[in-house]
Every structure is written in structure tokens, then in C-alpha cells.
Amino acid sequence: MDAHTLGGPDLSRNRFPTLFEVLSRQTVAPLDLFSFYIYMRDQQRSVDYLDFWLDVSQHLALCRMYVRRLHRSVIEDTPELEKNSKRSSYILDNAGEGPSNEKGNVSDQRLSAFLRSDHGSRQHSPQNSQGSNQSNRSTPGRERPPRPSFMPLDTNSPGDSSSPGQMSSSENVPRREDLRASAEKILYTFLLPGSEREIIIPQSILHDVQEAIEGPDQRSDPELFDAAKDYVFQAMERDAFPGFLQSKGLGNLVPQSMMIRLIVGLVSFFGACWAAFILIFLDKSRTTRCWLILPFTVSIYFIFTHQYMLDPILALLGYSEYTLMDFNRIREPFVKKTLRARSITLLLLFLFVDAAVCCLFIFVPGKRL
Numbered sequence: 001m002d003a004h005t006l007g008g009p010d011l012s013r014n015r016f017p018t019l020f021e022v023l024s025r026q027t028v029a030p031l032d033l034f035s036f037y038i039y040m041r042d043q044q045r046s047v048d049y050l051d052f053w054l055d056v057s058q059h060l061a062l063c064r065m066y067v068r069r070l071h072r073s074v075i076e077d078t079p080e081l082e083k084n085s086k087r088s089s090y091i092l093d094n095a096g097e098g099p100s101n102e103k104g105n106v107s108d109q110r111l112s113a114f115l116r117s118d119h120g121s122r123q124h125s126p127q128n129s130q131g132s133n134q135s136n137r138s139t140p141g142r143e144r145p146p147r148p149s150f151m152p153l154d155t156n157s158p159g160d161s162s163s164p165g166q167m168s169s170s171e172n173v174p175r176r177e178d179l180r181a182s183a184e185k186i187l188y189t190f191l192l193p194g195s196e197r198e199i200i201i202p203q204s205i206l207h208d209v210q211e212a213i214e215g216p217d218q219r220s221d222p223e224l225f226d227a228a229k230d231y232v233f234q235a236m237e238r239d240a241f242p243g244f245l246q247s248k249g250l251g252n253l254v255p256q257s258m259m260i261r262l263i264v265g266l267v268s269f270f271g272a273c274w275a276a277f278i279l280i281f282l283d284k285s286r287t288t289r290c291w292l293i294l295p296f297t298v299s300i301y302f303i304f305t306h307q308y309m310l311d312p313i314l315a316l317l318g319y320s321e322y323t324l325m326d327f328n329r330i331r332e333p334f335v336k337k338t339l340r341a342r343s344i345t346l347l348l349l350f351l352f353v354d355a356a357v358c359c360l361f362i363f364v365p366g367k368r369l
Contacts, residue, residue: 011333016249019233019241023053028331030248030320038322039244043255046240048197049232052190056229059182060222066174179220180213187213191228201228249335250342251309252320258306265302272296276361283368293358300354304346312343312350 009028010021017027022036029035041047189196191206205227212224247254253261272295279289305311314320318336319327330336 011331014334016245016334017332019237022241023057023233029328030252030322030330031245031332031335035248035322036241036244039247040236040240042323043243043247044240048190048199049236049240051197052186052199053229053232053236055186055190056222056225059179059186059225062174062182063179063220063222066176066179069173176220180218183213183220183224186225199232201231205231247309248320249338252315252330252339253305253309253311254321254324256324257321258309261302262306265299265306268295268299269303272299273361280361280364280366281369283366286362289362292361293354296357296361297354300357301350304350304353308342308346310339310342310346312346315339315343 010017010026011028017031021027022031022033025033027033037047037050040050187209190199191201191209192198209224209228212219272292275295276289276292279292311321314327315330318330320330320335320339322328330339
């Protein structure tokens with residue numbers, strides 16, 4: 001079984017990953033989900049869209065956990081049923097494989113269908129539900145700061161409880177009220193106009209989601225967010241992901257570092273030119289003018305790294321910049337190969353331009369004014 005089937009990083013691909021692979025945690029640095037989150041937060045300024053997508057995925061994981069625990073309780077209460085027939089709870093645990101092809105995952109449609117059918121026998125008053133109480137507390141105030149949701153999308157252990165809806169049981173076992181609390185929190189945090197971290201989606205999609213959660217059906221199945229989730233995914237894929245690939249797949253610097261390099265490069269270049277003309281018009285020897293190599297080399301190197309968003313020396317050493325002056329190892333093989341090729345080309349171009357500029361100011365005849 002390969003890494004893709006297991007849902008882990010696929011290091012054998014000879015291409016840049018897709019957005020789905022990044023969101024599914026099938027990639028490693030510098031194209032991993034953490035890097036994409038930082039890019040959406042610091043450069044795109046639209047991290048709420050990514051947080052919405054992650055929280056909906058967390059909601060799906062919570063629903064799957066609820067169904068598994070319900071299935072497990074059925075098996076424990078009726079052990080003879082498990083021995084005599086595997087059809088005892090087919091709809092709960094054997095309805096198919098999820099999008100990640102992970103064994104044991106319930107398909108989204110059948111999972112939602114089961115939760116909707118189960119809802120009729122588990123009605124509860126929205127006034128008494130944990131979701132309504134939590135939403136009423138959290139909607140007026142803006143206490144929730146932006147934060148990444150980096151828990152695994154599929155939770156199997158009893159202790160995994162960091163989902164959009166808080167577990168109400170002391171044993172961290174999800175209940176039906178937790179599913180509703182999770183759905184309401186997503187609605188009141190991201191979708192309603194004026195909400196804490198409102199994202200822009202079509203009004204028709206918003207109306208359908210709001211009606212499904214607050215209407216008479218009081219749905220909490222993950223399928224109700226499908227349209228909004230697909231819209232957000234397409235928006236990120238169209239508007240943010242190409243820039244992310246260009247920034248992290250073809251470069252290894254962040255905008256703050258690039259700006260600092262541009263400023264230092266331009267100041268060094270003008271200082272080198274000023275010193276060069278002074279030495280020429282003072283008719284200094286070529287040996288003395290050889291010191292101009294230092295400021296010209298620094299200035300041209302920094303200007304080139306800004307222009308190409310790439311520090312070739314760092315790339316050849318295998319490092320990429322996450323945030324300003326925070327460097328991490330490049331683990332994605334295709335990115336490492338791509339940056340190595342671009343770095344060699346950039347270094348050759350830099351050496352050619354640097355040599356030409358230095359020769360121009362060193363070997364030009366001097367004339368004392």
C-alpha cells in the first residue's frame with residue numbers, strides 16, 4: 001500500500017502537488033498545509049477561507065466518530081448479532097470508503113443520509129442544545145482569534161476531541177448535540193453576515209445552509225456544507241494556490257525578506273557607484289579599485305534574490321523561509337530539484353553581471369579632476 005493510499009505524504013511525485021493534496025496533508029515542506037496556512041494568513045490576507053474549509057473537514061471527522069461510536073455501542077450491546085451476521089450495522093460502518101480511500105471511512109453521502117434518518121429518533125429542542133447555547137455566547141463577542149486547524153482529518157482515538165464542536169462527554173465521546181453545536185458554530189462564525197470571521201459566498205448557498213441548520217429539519221450532517229465547501233475550495237484554487245506555488249515552489253523567500261533585500265541592494269549599489277566614481281576621478285590605482293568588488297557583489301546579489309524571489313545559496317543548502325528569518329528544510333523532492341536548477345542558473349547570471357560591472361569600474365582609465 002503506497003503513501004497516497006494511506007493518506008500520507010507522497011514523495012515520489014515528479015510535479016507540483018494539487019491543492020487537494022496540500023489540504024489532505026499529502027505534501028511536505030515547503031508545500032505543506034502549514035506553509036499554505038501561513039501564506040493565506042500573511043500574504044493573501046484570507047485565512048478565514050482556509051479555516052472554514054478545515055473546520056468543515058473537522059465537522060466531517062466528528063460525524064464519522066459519532067457514527068463509529070454508535071456502531072461500537074450497538075456491537076457491544078448485542079454481541080450475538082456480530083457473531084451471527086455482519087449485516088447488523090452495515091449502514092453504520094460498511095457504507096463505502098471516503099474521499100481519502102482510508103479503510104473504514106463512511107462515504108459522505110451515506111453518512112449524511114444516516115445522520116438525517118437518525119435525527120428523527122433523536123430530536124432535541126434547539127433551546128436546550130449545546131450548540132445553541134454555545135452560539136449565543138460566542139456570536140456577540142469576538143473572542144475566537146484566527147487559528148489553524150491542524151488536527152488529523154479523521155479521528156479514531158477516544159482522546160481526539162479538538163473539533164469545531166466541543167465534546168460534551170467526560171470521555172470525549174461525541175453526542176448528537178455535539179454535531180449540532182459544530183454545525184451551528186461554523187454557520188455563526190463564518191457564514192452569517194456580520195459574523196466573527198465572515199467569508200463571502202453566494203447568497204443562495206448561504207440561504208440553503210442557514211435553512212438546513214436553523215429550519216425545521218435542524219440538520220447537522222456534513223453534506224449540508226458541500227456547496228459552500230466546494231465554492232471555497234475553487235476560490236482558493238483559483239485565487240491563492242497559483243501564487244503559493246510560485247512563492248514556495250519556485251522561490252524560497254517571503255515578501256518581508258525580499259523587501260529588505262531590495263532596500264539593502266539598492267543602497268549598496270548606489271554606494272558602490274559613488275565610491276567607484278570617486279576612485280576614478282581621484283585617479284586611484286586599479287589595485288585600490290578592486291575593493292569595489294565587495295559592495296557591487298552584495299548589491300547585485302540582493303537585487304537578484306529580490307527579483308527572482310530566490311536565495312540560491314540557501315536553496316542549494318536545502319532551506320526555505322517560512323516567515324522572516326525563520327528557515328526550514330526543503331523536504332519535497334520535486335521542489336528541491338526545481339530550486340536547485342533555478343539556483344544554479346541564477347548564480348551563473350549573477351556572476352556574469354557582477355563580473356561585468358566590476359570590470360567596468362575597475363579597468364576604466366582614471367582621470368584626476
